[in-house]
Amino acid sequence: MGTPLPRDPIADARLNWERHGWSGVAAPMAAITAIMRTQQILLARIEGALRPFGLTFARYELLALLSFARSGALPMNKASALLQVHPTSVTNAVDRLQDAGLVLRSPHPTDGRTTLIELTPEGRTLAKSATAVLNSEVFGRSGFAEQDVDELIRILGTFRRNAGDFTD
Amino acid sequence: MGTPLPRDPIADARLNWERHGWSGVAAPMAAITAIMRTQQILLARIEGALRPFGLTFARYELLALLSFARSGALPMNKASALLQVHPTSVTNAVDRLQDAGLVLRSPHPTDGRTTLIELTPEGRTLAKSATAVLNSEVFGRSGFAEQDVDELIRILGTFRRNAGDFTD
DNA sequence: TCCAAACCCTTGGATGTCCTAGTATATTGC
């Protein structure tokens, strides 16, 4: 948060694990803790880049997803599945995006249970601008070496598949 | 959340990025998104394992940190720095742990601004039990290949150092 | 045909994270 620590706290945790006789799981513990911390750092960068647009990452992801849909609209349950978040999280995001005039809710033409989320012209424009900034300020300066990016994609892809995210 | 998707949504997002002319940042975008999703999966596993103890990951981390402190006590600001979370998050966690009788707040002997968090005997016992379960149910079955764990530790360690987490 | 089971979205509640601001205590510098 503020000043860098003199020592890596995760490496220290690993040492503690080993000292307590849990050597067998010390490495995965360290890897998992590092993933948690890395996510926190990246999320902060992303939120910082999106703040000028009045967007959060959750809302941006929904906008981006809609912008790639051919019709610019998706059922809420589909958005929930693709974003891999709980349906109530989508409800929450749509509420706020709708208040901001970036999306609309419309009834599904044939299924009365389903609600479609539709991108407004303003929403489409904002998604484009926000993506440009994210690309240049965050993704373009991730701090990962090129080959490490490939490694991450491979390792985490395998993990996600095994965790049941997709069957691909 | 429920059924596996037929296709990897992150791989699809990467294709969309490439189709829109953002090939240069498509890979890091995919890697970062994968980190976000992986964190979500792991956190759910951890929280599931800790639920029987009435603990969340945030509270567990604090208990574990205290259990490794020689005296079983740490200043709140130190805990905030080591856990790398905002001071108010520590205040929140301590409030709940204190309500549960797992930690105590005590005044710092020489600095009136500082509050020490102290592990109670119950807190120490619970930390031990929770660690055993986490080790066997989560860290021991992470789903990462052994060499991938090492790769993750290396890649994310470099990232965290560059992000200013530590100078080590 | 008709009712039970399945599915979809929303509301309400619990947690965690961060930010901003405010109070109290220490430290610094003049």
Add this chain to the structure above:
DNA sequence: GCAATATACTAGGACATCCAAGGGTTTGGA
């Protein structure tokens, strides 16, 4: 020695996530 600055913790607010439950809509088998 005292005022200005820095540090430590907490209160209040905004968001996001998940879970449990409830009301409306479809589907499917008896």
